[in-house]
Amino acid sequence: MKKIIFIIAACLSLSLQAAEEGLTLPNDAMTKLNGEALIISQQRGMQVYMNNCMGCHALAFQRYNRTAEDLKIPEEVMLKNLIFSDGKIGDQMTNNMPVAKAKNWFGAAPPDLSVITRSRKPQWVYNYMRGFYADEERPYGVNNSVFADVGMPHVLEEMQGLQGKTDKVKSLENEIKYAKEDKAIANKQLKENPENSAELNKKIHDADKIIHNAEAQLTELAANGEYFTLIKEGQLSPEEFDKAMMDLVNFLDYIGEPIKLERQRLGLWVLLFIALFGIVAYMMKKEFWKDVH
Ligand code: HEC
Incomplete structure (x- = not known):
C-alpha cells in the first residue's frame, strides 16, 4: 500500500513540475500526414537534416541503409547526396563532433537526436525549430522562445530569416515580469509580518490575475500568428519554412521509431483477427452449452 501511495505521489510531483515549466509559445500543431505523402515529407526532412544538423547532432541509433530502405531512397542517391562524411551505406549515422570541445563552444554539447521526438514531443521540436528570435542579450544575438537561453545557434537563419517578438508580445511579457516581482515582494512581506495578511493576500491575488490575463493574451497572439514578426527575410517564406520544419520533424519522428508505420499497419490486422x-x-x-442445463 505504502509503495502505491509513493508511486502516485511521485507521478503527481512530476506532473506538477511539468506544469511549472510555464508557458512556452508558440505551440502550434503540425498537420498530420499519412502514406505516400508522409514518406515524401520524411525524405525532404532528411535532406534538411543532413545539410544543416548532422554536423553537430548525430543519429547514431540508426544506419544509413535501413533509412534508405524505409524512406524508399535509392542507395546510390543516398551515398551521393545525403552522406557527406566518408561514411559507407551500412554505417551508423554518426559525425565527428568532439564532445568536450563542443561544450566549450556552445556551453552544452549538441545531443544525439535519434530519440528526440520521444523524449520531447514532435510538436515541441516543431515549435522549437520555429522559436529562434533576435535577442541582443544572448551571445549569438538570438534566443529561443521554447527553450530559453539555449546554447544552439540559429542555424537556419539563412533559410528562415530573423524574427523578433512583436511589440504587443514584449509589453505583455513586461506586464508578467512586473506582476511576478510584485508577487514575490508581497510573499516576502507576508512571511515577515503575517498580521498584514488581508492586504498582502489581495496584492498576490491581483498579481496572479494580471499574470493569468497576460498569458491568455499571449497564447491568443501566438495562435493567430502574431507572436513574431520578420525583421530580416530569409530564402523561404514563413509558410514554406513551417512546411520545411514539419518535414524535418516527420523525419526525426521516423528515426525515433523506424518501425512505427509497420507497427500501426500490423496492429490493425491483429485487432481484426481478435474481433x-x-x-x-x-x-x-453457444454451440457447446446448448445442451447443458
Ligand atoms: C553548430 C552546432 C549545431 C547545429 C548545426 C545544430 N544544433 Fe541543435 N543544438 C546544438 C547545441 C549546442 C544544443 C544544446 C543546447 C543546450 O542544451 O543549451 C542543441 C540542441 C538542440 C535541440 C534540443 C535538444 C534538447 O535538449 O531537448 C534540438 C531539438 C536541436 N538542437 C535540433 C537541431 C536541428 C533539427 C538542427 C538542424 C536544423 C540543429 N539542431 C543544428 C548545436 C547545434
Whole structure:
C-alpha cells in the first residue's frame, strides 16, 4: 500500500513540475500526414537534416541503409547526396563532433537526436525549430522562445530569416515580469509580518490575475500568428519554412521509431483477427452449452 501511495505521489510531483515549466509559445500543431505523402515529407526532412544538423547532432541509433530502405531512397542517391562524411551505406549515422570541445563552444554539447521526438514531443521540436528570435542579450544575438537561453545557434537563419517578438508580445511579457516581482515582494512581506495578511493576500491575488490575463493574451497572439514578426527575410517564406520544419520533424519522428508505420499497419490486422476470432469463439461457446442445463 505504502509503495502505491509513493508511486502516485511521485507521478503527481512530476506532473506538477511539468506544469511549472510555464508557458512556452508558440505551440502550434503540425498537420498530420499519412502514406505516400508522409514518406515524401520524411525524405525532404532528411535532406534538411543532413545539410544543416548532422554536423553537430548525430543519429547514431540508426544506419544509413535501413533509412534508405524505409524512406524508399535509392542507395546510390543516398551515398551521393545525403552522406557527406566518408561514411559507407551500412554505417551508423554518426559525425565527428568532439564532445568536450563542443561544450566549450556552445556551453552544452549538441545531443544525439535519434530519440528526440520521444523524449520531447514532435510538436515541441516543431515549435522549437520555429522559436529562434533576435535577442541582443544572448551571445549569438538570438534566443529561443521554447527553450530559453539555449546554447544552439540559429542555424537556419539563412533559410528562415530573423524574427523578433512583436511589440504587443514584449509589453505583455513586461506586464508578467512586473506582476511576478510584485508577487514575490508581497510573499516576502507576508512571511515577515503575517498580521498584514488581508492586504498582502489581495496584492498576490491581483498579481496572479494580471499574470493569468497576460498569458491568455499571449497564447491568443501566438495562435493567430502574431507572436513574431520578420525583421530580416530569409530564402523561404514563413509558410514554406513551417512546411520545411514539419518535414524535418516527420523525419526525426521516423528515426525515433523506424518501425512505427509497420507497427500501426500490423496492429490493425491483429485487432481484426481478435474481433473475428471473438465471433467464432462466441458461436462455439453457444454451440457447446446448448445442451447443458
Ligand atoms: C553548430 C552546432 C549545431 C547545429 C548545426 C545544430 N544544433 Fe541543435 N543544438 C546544438 C547545441 C549546442 C544544443 C544544446 C543546447 C543546450 O542544451 O543549451 C542543441 C540542441 C538542440 C535541440 C534540443 C535538444 C534538447 O535538449 O531537448 C534540438 C531539438 C536541436 N538542437 C535540433 C537541431 C536541428 C533539427 C538542427 C538542424 C536544423 C540543429 N539542431 C543544428 C548545436 C547545434
